[in-house]
Structures are given as structure tokens and as C-alpha cells.
Amino acid sequence: MAFNSKKRAFADAVLAGKSNRDAAIAAGYSAATASAAGSRLVKDKDVVAYLAQQRKKGATKRAATQKADPPAEQVAVTKAAVAAGFDLDSILTFSDPKEFLLAAMNDQSTEPKLRVDAAKALMPFMHAKPGEAGKKDAKAEAARKAASKFGALAPPLKLVNGK
Incomplete structure (x- = not known):
């Protein structure tokens, strides 16, 4: 099974210091089966790899620099994006939504459903629908086609004597 948003939420809760049961409940699993789900998820190869990667990143970030706390509104946006499965470092490098x-869409580590949603959102920017052109565009296209049918003919060839 792929690494999905529930597994990511579970792993993030474990990284936050919650027990396996509490992390499973926080990820959206039933309280009745949370213990079993937590035990199963903590052994999942995708979750183990994600936990190792995040712990490694966290250690290098803490060692590199200590920053002041960002505004609460920015924290809420970034937490939501991270919970959705985006890498925080790559999120903050973009200022253009299309980029x-x-x-x-091209990130292999992002959940496939999110990649498909990004592709759907990009579709109008990349490919216009056939009927979306306006009346003026249609008239200009029709005029261009008519001009090519009845355009000026090429001048006749000149005969040059070899003298």
C-alpha cells in the first residue's frame, strides 16, 4: 500500500511525541482499533522510512539554525500543507502558484492523489478547451483561412537569357 495522508499524519503524530495508539487516533483511525493500527503502522516500511527521513532532517535543521517563531497564520498554512503531504522546504521556495x-505534479514523493489533483488544476493553464475562444478570435481565424484561399498569386517566373 502506498504512503498516504493517513500514514503521514500518523508518522507526524509519532514525531510529535504521541504514543502509537494516540497517533493512530490523531490520524483518523477508530479508537477501538487504534492500538492495533498503531502497532501495524509503526512497522510499515513506508512509515519507517518517512520517520527516519524526518528525524534526520530535524537533526540537521536544529543544528544548522534557530529561528524566531513565524506568524500564527503562516504556521497554520504550512501545517496544513505538510499534513496534506507536501515537503515544507519545497513549499516555501515558490511564489508562483503555477510553478x-x-x-x-512532478514530485515522485508526493501522494499520487495530490499529484493528480495538481495536474487537474494545471489543465486550464496548459490546454484551452476547443470552444473557449471568443467571437473575435473565431472571426480572425476565419479571415486568416479565407485569406490563404484567395491570397495573391506568386509572380510569374522570369526567363533569363544565357547571353
């Missing part, structure tokens, strides 16, 4: 969607 961000392209990167999300």
Missing part, C-alpha cells in the same frame, strides 16, 4: 503545482 508550485507543476512541482507538486
Whole structure:
């Protein structure tokens, strides 16, 4: 099974210090089966790899720099994006939404459903529907076609004597 948003939420809760049961409940699993789900998920190869990667990133970030706290509104946006499965480092490098969607669509580590959603959102920017052109565009296209049918003929060839 692929690494999905529930597994990511579980892993993020474990990284936050919650027990396996509490992390499973936080990820949206039933309280009745949370213990079993937590035990199963903590052994899942995708979750183990994600936990190792995040712990490694966290250690290098803490060692590199200590920053002041960002505004609460920015924290809420970034937490939502991380919970949705986006890499925080790559999120903050984009200022253009189209570039961000392209990167999300092409990112192999992003959940496949999110990649498909990004592709759907990008579709109008890349390919216009056949009927979306306006009346003026249609008239201009018709005039261009008519001009090519009845355009000026090429001048006749000149005969040059070899003298």
C-alpha cells in the first residue's frame, strides 16, 4: 500500500511525541482499533522510512539554525500543507502558484492523489478547451483561412537569357 495522508499524519503524530495508539487516533483511525493500527503502522516500511527521513532532517535543521517563531497564520498554512503531504522546504521556495503545482505534479514523493489533483488544476493553464475562444478570435481565424484561399498569386517566373 502506498504512503498516504493517513500514514503521514500518523508518522507526524509519532514525531510529535504521541504514543502509537494516540497517533493512530490523531490520524483518523477508530479508537477501538487504534492500538492495533498503531502497532501495524509503526512497522510499515513506508512509515519507517518517512520517520527516519524526518528525524534526520530535524537533526540537521536544529543544528544548522534557530529561528524566531513565524506568524500564527503562516504556521497554520504550512501545517496544513505538510499534513496534506507536501515537503515544507519545497513549499516555501515558490511564489508562483503555477510553478508550485507543476512541482507538486512532478514530485515522485508526493501522494499520487495530490499529484493528480495538481495536474487537474494545471489543465486550464496548459490546454484551452476547443470552444473557449471568443467571437473575435473565431472571426480572425476565419479571415486568416479565407485569406490563404484567395491570397495573391506568386509572380510569374522570369526567363533569363544565357547571353
